[in-house]
Amino acid sequence: MQDPLFTVGLSNARRNVPASQRDRWYGPFVWKSWVMDWIGYPGGLSDISVDGRQQPPAERLSHTWYIYAPGVGYRHMNQADEGLSCDSLWFFWDFSQPWPTLAERPLTVLLDPEERIVQHVHAMFELAQHQEPGCELVIRGHALAVFGEILAASLRGHQGTPADPWPVRAPGAARAHSDQLLVTVDQEVMRRLSQPPSIAELAERLHMSPSSLAHNFKSETGNTVMERVRWVRIREARRLLSQPDATAKSVARQLGFSSPFHLSKVFTDVTGMTPSEFMRQQRR
Secondary structure (H helix, E strand, O other): OOOOOEEEEEEEEEEEEEOOOEOOEEEEEOOOOEEEEEEOOOOEEEEEEEOOEEOOOEEOOOOEEEEEOOOOEEEEEEOOOOOOEEEEEEEEEEEOOOOOOOOOOOEEEEEOOOOHHHHHHHHHHHHHOOOOOOHHHHHHHHHHHHHHHHHHHHOOOOOOOOOOOEEOOOOOOOOOHHHHHHHHHHHHHHHOOOOOOOHHHHHHHOOOOHHHHHHHHHHHHOOOHHHHHHHHHHHHHHHHHOOOOOOHHHHHHHOOOOOHHHHHHHHHHHHOOOHHHHHHHHOO
8 A cells, every 4th residue: 555645734623613503504615735624513514516516415424524635615514503512623734646545536534433533633733833843743643643544444345425434443343334323323312412312212213123223233333322322422521521611510411411410420430530530631
């Protein structure tokens, strides 16, 4: 496989950005460089324009990266609840010569349910703010890790389209059907954070029996369905608790936990620390 020859451009990483206004198109945006951007909540449409030809809008899944080739115009419409928030992330770069993995692809879509690429773009942005000796080399290391994730995802038998994104996951992790299971569970929970769906409701969404869903999910991901539901809710709790004015009480209410104590118990089970410890860590 040919390693990419590239120049790192700008990156941006803002935490807990509220969803944009519903039912309004943003764009079109057109850049001379490659760019990838992230959306972490469900509900939205995207379309692209290639050589002046507009392509039909397609639903944009939660936890997806969209990679746009230079010169490709793109737009996004939010259809999620405006109360939702997620990190706003994007990353620009240029190739010194075509990289076969992305060559001839105006749009490539990655599904990143575990946010593996997210951590690298956050690190790149934070390093770029300091400009200390060695930062540029470390930034390139994170960029190479991103390209490594893209390459690995491209070899997993999917098309890299909005309907069939390339799946980003740890080596040796669950495959094929579990990608769809994960994204469906995640999206349904994100849509109903304060009243998460039951196994029966998720099974109906996937056209499976509850017992089949429970068995397949456990065998393919290593976790139970309800463990995943808890993980998604606590992932959102982490985002909300990292905001300067957040309290455990307000986050518990927003996410439908019966009390701050209930949130604290689930949060500690999932993360190994209490919400108070997490907030102190974030605000140092």
